[in-house]
Amino acid sequence: MPQFNTRKIKALAVAGVASLALSACASIPGANVAPGSPITADEAQVGAQYHDQFVAQFGGEMTGPQARYVQQVGQNIALQSGLATTPGAFDVTLLNSSVNNAFAVPGGYVYATRQLVNLMNNEAELAAVLGHEVGHVAARHSARRQAAAQRNQLGGVGIAILSQILLGDNPLGETIARGALEGSQYLTLSYSRNQELEADALGIQYLNSAGYDPRAMATLLQSLAAQNQLDAQLQGRDNATIPEWASTHPDPASRVQNAAQLAGNATGVTNRNTFLSRIDGMIYGDDPEQGLIEGRQFIHPVLRFSFTAPQGFYMVNSPRAVSINGDAGRSQLTLAQYDGNLETYVRNVFRALGGEQQQLAPQTLERTTVNGLPAAYGTARVNNGQSQVDVTVFAYDFGDGQAYHFQSITPAGQAGTFNSLYNSMQRISAAEAGSVVPRRIDIVTAQPNDTVARMARFMAYDDAQVARFRVLNGLFGDEEVVAGQQYKIVVRTN
Structure with missing residues (x-):
């Protein structure tokens, strides 16, 4: 919940009706552009038009070394798509949000939340997420979904909007879909399963060409699925797939095996230690x-x-x-x-x-x-x-x-x-x-006598310390910590 500025707040339902009406009449940049083609001027204009809105809706833009690191990795992986020939053509933003989320919109605008970055365990996973989102843009998925939606006369009003605002398709409250109600619906319509699989495949292709371990896509999706399940347990829900990787992305658990098969036995760098050192001290959870x-x-x-x-x-x-x-x-x-x-x-x-x-x-x-x-x-x-x-x-x-x-x-x-x-x-x-202080990521090295249970005791939570530690560090089954290797814990500190 931000530092509210009442001068900037609109009535959500009214804005939603207006934006739906506008989008139903406007042409859709990218709808007729061949997949993989360079970014067009129209697409760049659309991305620039909604950039500030997305940043505001997702907690604001983070700055400093951590944000520059995410930008560097994102621009490098985005170059592999062929959408542009220079890193500066891509605007990669680290968002100050406590929800696991990432998305990209036409024009070379790519976004990831700090919470999602905190869930990752190496640079290859960061590149995988950003590459996946760039894959959606390269394939012009949002434009094609919007074109289909218009043909089906998407965009109910009245009580349909009321239900979406109060109930939503995703109870997280912070979703790209809600952002759509303020003027950018066609950028963020839910992707189909086939489009998700295509974006995964493109992301893996970009990982390979950039020299990263392509298996990072599968390990990241596995961590996301585990986080979804843990969230459901902690919140007392039966449905572990509700808080998906943004409301626009189908359950990552169903895509893990496919991503692993696409990666095969190929290898590449992960840059684990570099990644962990760069996220050390990042706020975890709510700011x-x-x-x-x-x-x-x-x-x-x-x-x-x-x-x-x-x-x-x-x-x-x-x-x-x-x-x-x-x-x-x-x-x-x-x-x-x-x-x-x-x-x-x-x-x-x-x-x-x-x-x-x-x-x-x-x-x-x-x-x-x-x-x-x-x-x-x-x-x-x-x-x-x-x-x-x-x-x-x-x-x-x-x-x-x-x-x-x-x-x-x-x-x-x-x-x-x-x-x-x-x-x-x-x-x-x-x-x-x-007396209110944030939680932050602290990178620690496992000692010879350390175990998951021992290290988890330092997690700044009263419940599920072991489960939280395992999910945060991508440790599954009975996998144990390795002496001399670095791990993430969550601590309370200013």
Whole structure:
């Protein structure tokens, strides 16, 4: 969750309707370009147009040695695609996001989150991810998906948009699809399985030509699948494939064997030690500047508030919202334009959620006080096409012209599911804010008597230390640490 700037926030549903209407009328750069052809001027213009938006939606651009390292590796692997002849033609950005994600858009713009980079164990895996994304661009997958979508008249409005915002296809909350609602939908439509396999194959081809070990694609996908499964276990979910490698990428677990077969017995460099030394000290998980999730509590030391998710729900922090997810409903904490009147604020949020086709308004609207904060809330019952649901907006006035709100959706008659959430919102003291420190990657060398269990004890978590250590370091089955080899642990430090 970022340092919100209300002047830059739009009503998501309204923006989504407008962007869908625009994309349905516009030509699609790249749709008629042969795969593998150099970047066109139209594609470059499109990439530049949406670059700042993507960066803002994914936590901002990281700078410094770590970002320059990712850029260097990304530009080198992108050159193997033939899309351009100079490294400077590619803009490779390391994003300050705690979600495992990577994507690329037309025009040579390639993105990876620091969390995904932290999951990797060598430079070849970093090149594999970035090469995979460049492969999507080289094959013009996004343009072809958009062309097909337009033929099928993709782009529902009204309650369909409401459902996507509140529920989404992916409960992570931070997805490329949500970014699409603000003007870039055709860049980030979900890829088909065949397109994913083609991008994997192209990425492996680029690894070979750059001299990297092509098996890195399979090992990275294996780590992603293991992280998905661990996330599901920690969050109490049955479905381990929900938090995929971005909402646009099918489950990586299904692609591991194919990638391994494509790589065969070929070999190349991995640059493991170089990679680990470059990511040493990188923030892992949430950045305090964007707020942190600690168990069921979310605390934002900069904005000075905290709240607690209901029992049985899990949270995911994203640049535009904090999502609270469970079988009994979904909620998000976010914000909208605020003119100082909470009732107007709540009505405007409902109006934005409904979009132009659905005149959504609260059927009840009440004022209250929560832990000293002025608050207002409203509920509306809506038919979502298959059944009725209750939509609730609960807003708080934090003073100085700033308001935040939860927007929730639950089955009809169960709007009270999130009452404990709404009532838990509170200010925090300067001392509480000052005690919040980030987790970071620390590179350590295994000693002769070290084991996975022994090294995992240093992981800065109260639960699943061994499982977290294994996934973070790509150790599967009963694989043990090797004396003299470097490994990643997660520590608390400023």
